[in-house]
Amino acid sequence: MFEPVLLKNINTPDSHRIEVYLKNGGYQALPSALKMQTDALIQMIKDSGLRGRGGAGFSTGLKWSFITKDPTIPKYLCCNADEGEPGTFKDRAIIEKDPHELIEGMAVACYAIGAKAGYIYIRGEFACGAKRLEQAISEAYKKGYLGKNILNTNFNCDLYVHKGAGAYICGEETALIESIEGKRGQPRIKPPFPAQVGLFAKPTVINNVETLACIPHIINKGPKWFASIGPEKSPGPKIFGVSGHVKRPGLYELPMGTSLREVIFTHAGGIRDGRKFKAAIPGGVSAPMLTEKDLDTSMDFDSMAAKGTMLGSAGVIVMDDTTCMVKVAMRTMGFFRHESCGKCTPCREGTDWTYKVLRRIEHSQGKEGDVELLESLCGNIFGRTFCPLGDGAVMALRGALKNFRDEFEYHVKNKRCAV
Ligand code: SF4
Numbered sequence: 211m212f213e214p215v216l217l218k219n220i221n222t223p224d225s226h227r228i229e230v231y232l233k234n235g236g237y238q239a240l241p242s243a244l245k246m247q248t249d250a251l252i253q254m255i256k257d258s259g260l261r262g263r264g265g266a267g268f269s270t271g272l273k274w275s276f277i278t279k280d281p282t283i284p285k286y287l288c289c290n291a292d293e294g295e296p297g298t299f300k301d302r303a304i305i306e307k308d309p310h311e312l313i314e315g316m317a318v319a320c321y322a323i324g325a326k327a328g329y330i331y332i333r334g335e336f337a338c339g340a341k342r343l344e345q346a347i348s349e350a351y352k353k354g355y356l357g358k359n360i361l362n363t364n365f366n367c368d369l370y371v372h373k374g375a376g377a378y379i380c381g382e383e384t385a386l387i388e389s390i391e392g393k394r395g396q397p398r399i400k401p402p403f404p405a406q407v408g409l410f411a412k413p414t415v416i417n418n419v420e421t422l423a424c425i426p427h428i429i430n431k432g433p434k435w436f437a438s439i440g441p442e443k444s445p446g447p448k449i450f451g452v453s454g455h456v457k458r459p460g461l462y463e464l465p466m467g468t469s470l471r472e473v474i475f476t477h478a479g480g481i482r483d484g485r486k487f488k489a490a491i492p493g494g495v496s497a498p499m500l501t502e503k504d505l506d507t508s509m510d511f512d513s514m515a516a517k518g519t520m521l522g523s524a525g526v527i528v529m530d531d532t533t534c535m536v537k538v539a540m541r542t543m544g545f546f547r548h549e550s551c552g553k554c555t556p557c558r559e560g561t562d563w564t565y566k567v568l569r570r571i572e573h574s575q576g577k578e579g580d581v582e583l584l585e586s587l588c589g590n591i592f593g594r595t596f597c598p599l600g601d602g603a604v605m606a607l608r609g610a611l612k613n614f615r616d617e618f619e620y621h622v623k624n625k626r627c628a629v
Pocket of ligand 1: 601
């Protein structure tokens with residue numbers, strides 16, 4: 211039985227208060243980190259094998275190492291707490307129930323990269339989370355874990371909470387930076403990457419909440435302990451958020467690499483109401499869906515990529531045999547159409563057009579050739595957009611078409627659902 215690491219305190223009463231965090235061994239990593247040289251600290255995170263939990267799976271230590279060591283240049287840390295991917299609700303649990311785990315991770319990260327300020331970009335809808343973070347930051351200042359001369363060293367660090375206005379695209383790192391700077395949340399062209407030109411045009415690291423929450427545990431228990439959990443190339447504990455047609459939807463912290471079958475059938479209790487499993491989206495709606503033949507796939511970055519999908523945010527959306535895949539595709543493209551920031555034509559027009567074709571199929575007005583039209587539209591969006599939102603929309607639709615093309619054709623021909 212795997213003992214939770216990141217979520218181990220969330221059911222303790224008042225787990226968001228600093229007294230409870232301290233009683234459970236909190237703020238022991240920060241003093242240890244402050245005794246280390248920053249190069250050694252970054253190497254420790256590299257050795258742990260920690261890969262970003264926001265979706266891309268990039269090495270966290272490597273990302274930190276890209277920041278210049280020039281002490282005359284200001285640097286920044288941004289925590290991506292936007293969590294807008296449908297089906298994803300893991301960061302929210304850390305923010306609301308154990309905010310000091312995140313704050314301690316941020317303080318260590320700031321020290322490692324030489325930043326004196328960190329911003330938590332939190333989605334506007336997370337009102338409770340933003341309040342908890344502000345309270346927790348205030349508690350940390352009072353105890354000397356933030357502010358000037360932290361723990362009697364010459365390390366200074368301020369943290370700020372910045373609330374977004376609810377745009378999905380602000381979870382993309384450069385749109386997030388634009389939004390913190392007070393501009394319209396639209397992605398920037400890359401390169402330059404944020405490690406060179408980021409927040410306020412200064413070198414910036416952007417890490418996800420769950421990624422930063424791993425940091426205190428790596429320092430306390432060592433990089434070898436972290437690397438020993440799960441697959442060699444994607445180690446560590448991982449929070450899976452399971453929703454949809456299961457008996458026990460919720461958050462399950464398990465070793466990275468747990469199979470999709472175990473997540474759904476052992477931990478989430480299997481399919482509800484005696485129905486049959488039909489498909490699952492493994493990592494938020496952008497991730498192409500998997501079917502029964504894929505249930506034994508290991509849930510880690512590389513195994514999911516080998517199956518043509520993504521671990522993404524590990525928000526697992528489960529669908530039973532009553533689910534109409536045309537409706538799923540229509541809802542998904544409706545979401546991307548709504549959230550497209552409008553900056554580039556293939557995404558802005560393409561998501562709208564695919565949504566309209568799917569809507570007419572779903573509403574019994576599909577025309578012969580509509581399935582081919584959808585495929586052609588996907589080809590004209592994929593790889594031609596400014597940021598990954600356009601590609602993500604196509605991947606989701608292509609996943610549905612690849613696995614359930616017959617359902618789309620049935621809908622067009624018979625003007626009704628196949629299920
Ligand atoms: Fe905006 Fe979509 Fe283009 Fe991204 S791909 S910049 S969301 S229009």
